Amino acid sequence: MAKPKGNLDVIEEIYRQIPAFTDVFSEDTFYVFVTFFVLSTILVAFVLSRFITIKPVE
Structure with missing residues (x-):
């Protein structure tokens, strides 16, 4: 019989699917992203x- 998943299991599964910050950015690409984000x-x-x-409201 399969154990039903609780709320914490669902949150942990979602957390596992989101890439870590270091998987998305290196130091250089982070600075480039921030520069373009601020300028835009x-x-x-x-x-x-x-x-x-x-x-003004009168």
Whole structure:
């Protein structure tokens, strides 16, 4: 008879399927990713600031 899985077993199975940080990034690729992420965030904020205006409520 198979033992039913508990919540902790499900969480552990999901955790095993997610790659570790060091599997995804090396030190150099992490710095490249952060640089592009920060620059793209600034660019998106700049572009959105041209189209969105906040007006005071009277």
